[in-house]
Amino acid sequence: MKQVTSQVVTIEALTEVVYRVVLALPERLNFAPGQYLQVVMGERDKRPFSIASTATELPQLELHIGAHPDNAYATEVLERMREHGQIEVELPLGSASLIEPVTRPLILIAGGTGFSYTWSILQAYLAQAEQPQPVTLYWGAKQLSDLYYHERLQKLAERYAQFSYRPVLEYPDSDWSGATGLVHMAVLAEQAELAHADIYVAGRFEMVRVIRDAFVAQGLPIAQLHGDALAFI
Template sequence: MPVFDSNVRRCEAVSEFVFLVELELPEPISFVPGQYLMVVMGEGDMRPFSIASTPAETDFVELHIGATADNPYAWEVIEKIKAEGELTINLPSGDAGYLAGSTRPLLLVAGGTGFSYTWSILQAHLASDNKRPITLFWGGRKASDLYMHEQLQKLAANDTRFQYVPVAEQAESESWPGIRGLLIPAVLENVQNLADYDVYIAGRFEMVRVARDAFSAQGLPKEQLFGDALAYI
């Protein structure tokens, strides 16, 4: 896997806790939508972040980094970006990427910045001529945590293959168009016949663990559930 220093061409706060980061590539890098890269912070200190862009963007990769001062794992990366304007990265990694050749519809399940993993898959799928339906459930604590909500609404309105289901534990507005509640119960209550889908999931490990067990109980074969967290739980 190539390792190189990458200039940061964008680092923008897109919500209270999320930064959208674009890193320049010196040359096109082959990867599968849904893979991740490693940020090299020091000898033996490599930190994984999902690649939110697709291989079609040949001159940069995009990351969505959820960072707060009390979470040094991600916050130190943002501090390094701001101080130095570059990162050393290693890519690609991961075995939970998009299976373009499958015949099953896709179900994307994202908690918080786990959305970056599903965003890469979603973009790649909709850019193709693949007719399979694709559904995204994206959950956050607050509606405002869904930092690309309006863009996803427009995307769903313009492509009949795509259904977007936002989920917020606390929705500030009475006109909230999504589901109020927890992400995994929302999926279970609104998706029939999980075994018909390829399911891609990303988010906190405890959420992925709950989903794995609940989806299995509903008949989803383990071979149809994809997510890098599954290797660690």
């Protein structure tokens, strides 16, 4: 892990409350798909964000920051980036990165901007010369507009035979034909053999806790469930 000053290249609104941030590092600091960085706001104030890009894009990297107006944790980070045009970061961090070689089917589960964690893993896997195992991404959100890479993921699913995209909405419009409800319930409804897969999950701690308990009860070995939140719940 190393602390460096990164330059803010882009802050782009993806939704009303989610922003795509591109940072330029002063040097190439390698990281594994699924790792994260910490924005250093103070000596004892370090705020983690998943890295959404892959190491092939270095020295630039991408973050997806959910910054609802009442979420000071994230909005303060964006405010500092806009004001100063640079930010102190520490990286790489995290022990829930993609395990290689991939020997079991991959199931990626994201809630909200937890998608950034799964996006890094998905891109890295699909970029390999061969994809020996299928990969399925379940992305849960309240409504369709929250799925800010929806069309991009649909195109990837058309391009790669090994990739399946499963969006899940809690409050869908009347013309929605996809899965509805809670994202982990959609996984349980479609995936009969969890014990045969490696599962990577990111989202609110409450969501990750529910997934851990429900999936282990269905026979998933805990060693095959990956996510940095698991260390805190």
